[in-house]
Amino acid sequence: MIARSAADCADVLQAMAGHDPRDATSVDRTVDDYRAALDRGVRGLRIGIARELFSAGVSDAMQTTVHRALHELEAAGAILVEIDLPSLPLSIPAYYVIAPAEASSNLARYDGVRYGRRAAAVKGLHDLYSRSRAEGFGTEVKRRILTGTYVLSSGYYDAYYLRAQQVRRLIANDFARAFATVDLIAGPTTPDVAFKLGEKTADPLAMYAADINTVAVNLAGLPAMSVPAGFIGGLPAGLQLIGQAFDEASLFAAGHALQSRTDWHLAMAPGAVR
Amino acid sequence: MNDWQAVIGLEIHVQLNTRSKLFSGASTAYGAEPNTQASWVDVALPGTLPVPNIEAIRKAVTFGLAVGADVAAESIFARKNYFYPDSPKGYQISQYERPIVAGGTILARLDDGREITVQLTRAHLEEDAGKSVHDAFHAASGIDLNRAGTALIEVVSEPVMHSSAEAVAYMKAVHRLVRWLDICDGNLQEGSFRCDANVSVHQPGTPFGTRCEIKNVNSFRFVEKAIDYEIERQIRAIENGERIVQETRLYDAAANKTRTMRSKEDAEDYRYFPDPDLPPIRVTATEFDALRATLPELPDARRSRYIDAHGLTAYDANKLTEERSTSDYFEAVANALPGHSKLVANWVNGELAAALNEAQSAITASRIGAPALAGLLARIVDGTISGKIAKDVFAAMWAGEQSADAIIDARGLRQISDSGAIGQMLDDVLAQFPEQVAKYRAGDAKLFQFLVGQAMKATKGKANPTQVNELLRERLGVTG
Numbered sequence: 001m002i003a004r005s006a007a008d009c010a011d012v013l014q015a016m017a018g019h020d021p022r023d024a025t026s027v028d029r030t031v032d033d034y035r036a037a038l039d040r041g042v043r044g045l046r047i048g049i050a051r052e053l054f055s056a057g058v059s060d061a062m063q064t065t066v067h068r069a070l071h072e073l074e075a076a077g078a079i080l081v082e083i084d085l086p087s088l089p090l091s092i093p094a095y096y097v098i099a100p101a102e103a104s105s106n107l108a109r110y111d112g113v114r115y116g117r118r119a120a121a122v123k124g125l126h127d128l129y130s131r132s133r134a135e136g137f138g139t140e141v142k143r144r145i146l147t148g149t150y151v152l153s154s155g156y157y158d159a160y161y162l163r164a165q166q167v168r169r170l171i172a173n174d175f176a177r178a179f180a181t182v183d184l185i186a187g188p189t190t191p192d193v194a195f196k197l198g199e200k201t202a203d204p205l206a207m208y209a210a211d212i213n214t215v216a217v218n219l220a221g222l223p224a225m226s227v228p229a230g231f232i233g234g235l236p237a238g239l240q241l242i243g244q245a246f247d248e249a250s251l252f253a254a255g256h257a258l259q260s261r262t263d264w265h266l267a268m269a270p271g272a273v274r
Numbered sequence: 275m276n277d278w279q280a281v282i283g284l285e286i287h288v289q290l291n292t293r294s295k296l297f298s299g300a301s302t303a304y305g306a307e308p309n310t311q312a313s314w315v316d317v318a319l320p321g322t323l324p325v326p327n328i329e330a331i332r333k334a335v336t337f338g339l340a341v342g343a344d345v346a347a348e349s350i351f352a353r354k355n356y357f358y359p360d361s362p363k364g365y366q367i368s369q370y371e372r373p374i375v376a377g378g379t380i381l382a383r384l385d386d387g388r389e390i391t392v393q394l395t396r397a398h399l400e401e402d403a404g405k406s407v408h409d410a411f412h413a414a415s416g417i418d419l420n421r422a423g424t425a426l427i428e429v430v431s432e433p434v435m436h437s438s439a440e441a442v443a444y445m446k447a448v449h450r451l452v453r454w455l456d457i458c459d460g461n462l463q464e465g466s467f468r469c470d471a472n473v474s475v476h477q478p479g480t481p482f483g484t485r486c487e488i489k490n491v492n493s494f495r496f497v498e499k500a501i502d503y504e505i506e507r508q509i510r511a512i513e514n515g516e517r518i519v520q521e522t523r524l525y526d527a528a529a530n531k532t533r534t535m536r537s538k539e540d541a542e543d544y545r546y547f548p549d550p551d552l553p554p555i556r557v558t559a560t561e562f563d564a565l566r567a568t569l570p571e572l573p574d575a576r577r578s579r580y581i582d583a584h585g586l587t588a589y590d591a592n593k594l595t596e597e598r599s600t601s602d603y604f605e606a607v608a609n610a611l612p613g614h615s616k617l618v619a620n621w622v623n624g625e626l627a628a629a630l631n632e633a634q635s636a637i638t639a640s641r642i643g644a645p646a647l648a649g650l651l652a653r654i655v656d657g658t659i660s661g662k663i664a665k666d667v668f669a670a671m672w673a674g675e676q677s678a679d680a681i682i683d684a685r686g687l688r689q690i691s692d693s694g695a696i697g698q699m700l701d702d703v704l705a706q707f708p709e710q711v712a713k714y715r716a717g718d719a720k721l722f723q724f725l726v727g728q729a730m731k732a733t734k735g736k737a738n739p740t741q742v743n744e745l746l747r748e749r750l751g752v753t754g
Contacts, residue, residue: 021325022322022323022325023323023325024323024324024325024326024551024552024553025323025550025551025552025553101547102550104355104545105353105355105364105365105545105547107364108355108357108363108364108365109318109320109362109363109364111357111359111364113359113362113417114317114318114362115319125359129357149545152355152545152546152547153543153545154543154545157545157546157547161547
């Protein structure tokens with residue numbers, strides 16, 4: 001979800017959140033009052049600064065920019081605590097095994113039979129499948145389908161998919177341990193500001209590496225929010241806040257506290273057109 | 275050489291008789307217009323998600339409890355990935371590493387009376403595929419997704435059977451059980467109960483031979499013939515020095531042959547993995563207890579009870595426990611007539627079964643309900659009518675007349691048990707047939723039955739036959 005402010009975000013989530021009886025993975029529990037949480041402030045809120053979110057690959061400028069935002073929260077009464085998430089560096093390899101595996105299966109329904117792209121003048125069933133899918137999917141999607149098919153294959157499943165799920169558990173355990181002492185975890189959303197369009201297309205691994213700080217929350221099943229934290233060389237930088245499962249309220253409290261003291265979320269990048 | 279032994283294991287697809295599908299609310303009723311019972315989940319529209327049908331899970335657990343298996347407190351749905359037009363998601367939701375039911379046994383009885391105990395490997399929940407229709411359109415196939423997503427359990431046996439007769443007996447035992455438990459309608463023609471047979475041959479004491487799987491056989495007779503053909507084919511091949519290749523074969527009923535469908539080299543890699551859209555299936559202790567409490571008395575237990583406590587023959591007990599509705603009917607009548615179970619069994623398996631068969635009627639829709647039959651049999655037990663007259667009353671009841679008592683009264687069928695009246699009537703009969711009496715006295719014993727017959731005729735069958743015999747003997751001076 002992308003919105004102009006933490007407050008807008010809270011309103012939208014308030015409308016969306018809740019049990020969905022048509023989704024077996026959705027939990028039936030009471031939804032917090034996010035709007036009320038906005039004005040809760042951050043006094044006494046313990047924010048964990050995860051060493052691994054600031055480690056190798058995070059540019060100096062990004063370090064400085066994110067710490068500046070964290071000091072604002074500290075000035076508003078939050079308590080900054082250093083923490084460790086030792087398995088976090090494994091999140092990229094784990095994510096890029098699990099996500100493509102699921103994608104390879106999830107996208108199987110685009111077979112040209114019932115809906116979506118259907119190749120013309122096909123010769124038989126195999127031709128219908130292979131050409132419809134070859135024509136309809138882009139390069140990155142194809143790469144992920146191939147990767148996912150490979151890691152699920154007989155003989156490779158244990159080494160890749162099962163292993164990645166075990167790593168996922170380690171990452172989730174790291175977060176659970178950290179949340180025993182802090183209310184939120186913070187770090188840069190990305191190691192650096194945006195690279196140029198198409199710049200890393202030829203090197204997908206370098207492109208995936210830019211996801212290092214954000215994929216862990218998906219693996220661990222936690223809510224997270226990226227809040228504008230200023231500009232580096234004219235490009236926006238984000239502070240990422242990570243909450244405990246179902247504690248979106250604390251994210252909104254911290255996000256709104258920051259946006260009450262700063263105007264980064266209202267600022268436009270130089271040269272941007274509204 | 276004659277010492278080949280066949281080794282057979284079956285995979286039986288039991289369609290669960292839930293009203294809606296395993297993961298969608300669409301109806302499972304058979305025979306609707308194509309694609310009218312396929313919801314957005316069954317059609318696999320993007321963004322739709324599966325929601326498990328609790329009733330299907332309960333039925334799978336019920337099966338597990340009935341076969342004495344380990345029913346998993348936690349089991350997992352997995353995706354079996356393959357492309358085929360009747361599999362709209364590109365994968366089938368099934369179970370792989372942790373099925374809901376593991377182990378268990380089925381007792382099967384062969385036609386010759388021999389019993390075998392078949393170990394089950396597992397039974398897992400899965401969704402059915404749709405159907406491809408190949409002959410309805412020119413140069414194209416049609417896809418009917420009405421069946422897609424229907425709940426199944428696949429019951430997998432260990433390879434412990436050695437003949438087609440054993441395989442069929444096992445298949446029939448499973449068929450009887452799933453209908454008894456009311457988890458499957460058992461309709462083979464409509465595909466509610468289908469079987470894959472794994473067959474290999476070897477010489478006892480040597481390792482198992484290479485197996486072939488015969489797919490999708492949907493009749494007891496075809497299973498028997500397909501297995502027989504396959505055993506013969508494999509033995510012949512080996513004796514000719516050929517090697518059996520592991521493959522999937524199809525049974526062609528018209529030709530009575532199996533033929534290659536695909537070899538193991540073409541076998542797909544299904545890339546099973548736990549379905550991320552579905553949390554593990556959890557069955558709590560309370561739910562187990564509730565399902566155990568509703569488990570009916572099972573057919574084998576009833577059969578034993580009928581023999582041991584009711585004194586029925588194995589034949590009667592087998593017949594009565596083929597279907598739960600028949601057994602329930604018998605119980606209802608027998609409970610009303612304590613001590614007369616044999617009489618009840620004779621009537622349920624005899625007169626009633628014949629009438630139902632002729633009318634093509636299910637026993638649950640019988641024109642003569644259990645209380646009505648009990649009312650009729652009670653009149654035999656108390657001597658009001660003879661068994662022979664009872665058949666006439668039964669026919670009248672079947673034809674829609676009222677209760678046994680009303681018919682007996684209206685037609686004056688009450689049995690004559692007054693020995694004075696019977697004696698008087700016998701004297702008349704003897705006076706009427708002096709010649710036959712004389713021949714009888716001269717040693718033509720079979721004329722006794724002739725005289726009994728005349729006596730019964732004279733009373734339109736109403737005379738108590740025991741008394742007629744007794745009094746006639748007395749009059750003819752027969753002792754003992």
